[in-house]
Amino acid sequence: MSERYDSLIIGGGHNGLVCAATLAQAGQQVLVLEAREQVGGAAVTEEFAPGFKVSSCAHLLYQLHPQVVTDLKLKDHGLTFVNPDLATIAIGSDGDFLRLHGPEIWGDLPEGELAAYQALRQRLLKMAAALRPLLTMPPPRLGTAGTADRHGLLKMGWTLRKMGQSQLRDFLRIAGMNVADLLEDELSASLLKGALAWDGVVGSHAGPRSPGTVLSYLYRLTGQVDNRQGAIAQPVGGMGTVTRAMLEACQAAGVTVQANAPVGQIKVQNDRACGVVLTDGREIRANAVISNADPRHTFLDLLGARHLDTGFVTRIRRLRAKGNVSKLHLALDGTPSFTGLSARDLAGRLLISPSIDYLEEAFNPAKYGEFSRSPAMEITLPSLQDASLAPGGKQVLSATLCYTPYALKGGWEVMRERLADQVIDQLELYAPGIKAQVIDREILTPRDLEMRFGMAGGHWHHAEMAIDQLLMMRPVPGAAQYATPVAGLYLCGAGSHPGGGVMGVAGMNAAHTILNDKG
Numbered sequence: 001m002s003e004r005y006d007s008l009i010i011g012g013g014h015n016g017l018v019c020a021a022t023l024a025q026a027g028q029q030v031l032v033l034e035a036r037e038q039v040g041g042a043a044v045t046e047e048f049a050p051g052f053k054v055s056s057c058a059h060l061l062y063q064l065h066p067q068v069v070t071d072l073k074l075k076d077h078g079l080t081f082v083n084p085d086l087a088t089i090a091i092g093s094d095g096d097f098l099r100l101h102g103p104e105i106w107g108d109l110p111e112g113e114l115a116a117y118q119a120l121r122q123r124l125l126k127m128a129a130a131l132r133p134l135l136t137m138p139p140p141r142l143g144t145a146g147t148a149d150r151h152g153l154l155k156m157g158w159t160l161r162k163m164g165q166s167q168l169r170d171f172l173r174i175a176g177m178n179v180a181d182l183l184e185d186e187l188s189a190s191l192l193k194g195a196l197a198w199d200g201v202v203g204s205h206a207g208p209r210s211p212g213t214v215l216s217y218l219y220r221l222t223g224q225v226d227n228r229q230g231a232i233a234q235p236v237g238g239m240g241t242v243t244r245a246m247l248e249a250c251q252a253a254g255v256t257v258q259a260n261a262p263v264g265q266i267k268v269q270n271d272r273a274c275g276v277v278l279t280d281g282r283e284i285r286a287n288a289v290i291s292n293a294d295p296r297h298t299f300l301d302l303l304g305a306r307h308l309d310t311g312f313v314t315r316i317r318r319l320r321a322k323g324n325v326s327k328l329h330l331a332l333d334g335t336p337s338f339t340g341l342s343a344r345d346l347a348g349r350l351l352i353s354p355s356i357d358y359l360e361e362a363f364n365p366a367k368y369g370e371f372s373r374s375p376a377m378e379i380t381l382p383s384l385q386d387a388s389l390a391p392g393g394k395q396v397l398s399a400t401l402c403y404t405p406y407a408l409k410g411g412w413e414v415m416r417e418r419l420a421d422q423v424i425d426q427l428e429l430y431a432p433g434i435k436a437q438v439i440d441r442e443i444l445t446p447r448d449l450e451m452r453f454g455m456a457g458g459h460w461h462h463a464e465m466a467i468d469q470l471l472m473m474r475p476v477p478g479a480a481q482y483a484t485p486v487a488g489l490y491l492c493g494a495g496s497h498p499g500g501g502v503m504g505v506a507g508m509n510a511a512h513t514i515l516n517d518k519g
Contacts (some may be wrong), residue, residue: 003031003284003285004275004284004285004286005029005256005284005285005286005287006028006029006287006288007020007023007029007030007031007286007287007288007289007514008030008031008276008284008286008289008290009030009031009032009033009290009492010033010263010266010276010289010290010292010293010298011035011041011291011292011293011454011493012032012033012034012036012039012040012243012247012259013041013042013043013493014040014041014043014242014243014246014502014504014507015041015492015494015504015506015507016032016034016039016041016290016292016492016493016507017039017040017247017250018068018072018246018504018507018508018511019290019292019492019507019508019511020032020250020253020255020257020507020511021071021246021249021253021255022071022072023511023514023515024250024253024254024255025071025253026511026515029254029256030253030254030255030256031255031256031258031286032250032256032257032258033258033261033262033263033278033284034257034258034259034260035260035261035263035454036259036260037259038259039243039257039259040239040242040243040244040247041292041453041454042056042057042453042460043057043058043239043240043243043502044056044057044238044239044240044243045238045241045389046240048329048440048442049329049331049439049441049442050440051390051391051394052329052331052389052390052394052440053238053388053396054238054329054389055238055239055240055398056327056329056444056452057239057327057444057449057453057460058460058501058502059238059239059327059380059382059398059400060086060232060239060380061225061232061233061234061239061242061502062223062225062231062232062233062502063220063222063501063503064223064224064242064502064503064504065135065136065224065504065505065508066224066227067508068503068505068508071508072245072246074242074245074246075245077244077245077246077248077252078241078244078245078248079235079241079242080236081225081226081233081234081236082234082235082382082385082386083233083234083347083385084225084228084231084233085101085102085228085231085233086231086232086234086347086348086349087099087100087101087345087348087349088100088195088232088348088349088351089341089345089348089349089350089351090192090194090195090351090353091338091341091350091351091354091430092191092354093354093358093429095339095340096108096191096340097191097340097345098189098191098192099345099348100192100195102230103117103121105117105192107191109189109192110188113187113188113189113192116186116187117186117187119186120186121230123170124217125221125229125230126163126167127170127171127218127221128218128219128221128222128230129222129229130159130160130162130171131159131160131218131219132222133159134159134471135222135503135505136505136508136509137155137159138481138482138497138509138512138513139471139472139480139481139497140472140481141472141480175212175214175215175218176211176212176214176215177211177212177213178208178209178210178212178213179196179197179200179201179208179213179214179216179217180193180208180209180356180360181209183197183356184356190354191354191355193355194351194353194354194356194359195351195353196217197213197353197359198351198353198376198378199217199220199221200213200214200217200220201216201359201363201402202325202378202400202402203324203325203460203461203465204216204324204461204464204465204466205320205324205366205403205405205464206464206466207359207360207362207363207364207403208360208363209360210363211467212466215467215470216465219465219498219499220501223501232349234382234385234386236386237386237389238382238389239502242502246504261278262278262279263277263278263279263302264276264278264279264302265302265304266291266298266302266303266304266489267283267285268303268307271307271486271487272486272487273288273303273486273489274289274488275289276302287488288488288489288490288514289488289489289490290490290510290514291489291491291492291493292492292507293454294321294454294455294459294462294463294493294494294495295316295319295456295463295475295476295479295491295493295495296317296319296321296457297454297456298491299313299479300313300316300317303489308486309485312476312478312479312485315478319463319476319495320463320464320466321456321457321459321461321462321464322405322406322407322457322459322464323405323406323446323450323457323458323459323460324402324404324406324446324459325400325401325403325404325446325449325458326400326401326404326419326443326445326446326448326449327398327399327401327442327443327444327449328377328397328398328399328401328420328423328441328442328444329396329397329398329399329441329442329443330396330397330399330424330440330441331390331438331440331441332394332395332397332434332438332439333394333437333438333439334393334394335381335384335395336395336397336427336431336433336434336437337431337432338350338431339430343384346381346384347381347385349378349379349380350379351376351377351378351379352375352377352379352426352430353376358374359376359402361374362375362376362402362403363402363403365403366403366404366405368409369405369407370405370409371403371404371405371408371415371419372403373422374426375401375402375403375404375422375423376401376402376403377399377400377401377423377426378399378400379397379398379399380398380399381395381396381398382396382398383395383396399423399427401419401423404445404446406445406446406447406450406457406458406459408445412445412446412447412448416445416448417443419443419445420441420443424438424441445458446458460494460500461495461499461500461501462475462493462494462495462500463475463494463495463499465499465500470497470499471497472497474495474496474497474498474499475495475496479491479496480496480497481513482496482497482506482509482510482513483513483517490510490513490514491506491510492506492507492509492511493506494506496509496510497509
């Protein structure tokens with residue numbers, strides 16, 4: 001006789017855990033099935049060399065929603081921060097740098113630049129704060145006469161209207177713009193513009209001159225950490241601490257979690273999802289099946305196109321999810337010395353994105369299946385403030401690398417170590433002597449991210465965060481409200497509204513939708 005649950009969640013990433021805990025707190029009997037040996041999805045801390053630990057994929061916290069923190073009591077379950085608001089150090093190619101922390105900047109700027117930056121930052125933060133209610137609002141369906149959908153559209157419109165006439169006009173003017181045009185209209189310092197442009201493109205298949213990257217930047221600014229809007233946090237113990245706290249919240253609510261339990265098929269009976277079959281042949285039944293996997297894998301691999309109409313399958317197959325980010329982890333025999341930077345600076349977020357043109361030129365090769373010889377990157381040295389991540393006297397370096405296309409010419413099997421060599425050579429220009437400090441290294445390409453974390457195309461948002469793949473279009477019409485065309489099957493992952501990032505909102509929203517559907 002097979003096991004049976006009220007709700008069964010495929011994938012123990014952060015959204016799956018949030019969804020599970022929320023459902024269990026409402027009295028449901030919930031099971032989470034995780035294919036890997038540990039839960040956490042892309043928000044995990046893992047050992048990549050003897051004694052050296054790192055946040056394997058996501059390495060900083062930008063957007064964890066306050067309601068998720070409160071509802072799951074994550075701080076009671078061990079979530080703490082080494083630093084809840086890291087500074088950003090923008091490093092130039094000639095040894096100059098800027099230190100950005102909130103509204104303040106330290107470094108050489110043209111006259112009036114700081115005031116211009118502060119005015120722009122405040123303007124964008126206000127827009128992002130006005131957009132924040134949309135994150136927890138399930139997007140309405142278009143073209144229906146349903147009362148709930150009409151009410152949702154009105155609520156969404158009112159949320160935007162509350163910006164005020166002037167701010168709304170400004171938002172509508174810039175939302176579809178590319179981030180380069182916005183920054184070049186307002187600022188003059190190349191190093192400052194390059195650093196800000198990074199936050200508009202990271203994680204996407206887009207350069208700073210690609211349309212819609214202002215909206216991506218605003219999306220990043222909607223985030224809050226410890227009630228600080230726009231803050232960047234480093235959790236104690238790495239990102240695995242976040243999902244470990246979520247796991248403890250699940251266990252406290254009575255959720256059953258099984259690791260090493262990959263799902264092979266979603267079972268359908270009488271046109272309704274009724275459970276799953278694991279790859280080992282074990283069958284588990286449930287009243288609701290919720291997938292934290294990416295939409296392509298969910299619909300095309302686990303469910304199967306035969307259960308869906310042709311138009312829907314075509315939309316899923318056309319979903320854009322071109323992974324463009326790699327991770328490099330270095331085990332270092334000591335603290336590197338970056339030219340001009342103090343020990344205090346090294347504890348922040350270091351950006352090698354010295355200008356908009358540099359970032360755009362780094363993107364150009366990715367359009368043709370190649371990676372740049374001068375990559376743009378975000379660097380952290382998390383062990384400087386968290387000794388649990390490295391042996392005494394040694395350090396961990398974690399770098400996010402843009403742009404490294406999933407479908408690389410020549411194949412990643414041949415080019416992966418060449419990329420690592422090239423990035424270390426690039427680091428040597430900014431931190432002379434760092435090559436000699438490397439004890440060990442790990443390079444994770446988009447294909448590696450796909451294999452390790454189950455991200456189709458190696459895309460960490462499961463689908464591009466573009467205007468045509470947001471709100472009621474995410475991931476596609478017909479599956480944008482967490483429910484899918486198959487009764488009893490729901491989505492709760494980053495491919496759902498509001499999208500990627502370690503936020504937890506998609507999981508929380510999906511749980512509320514499921515509970516409402518149960519009446």
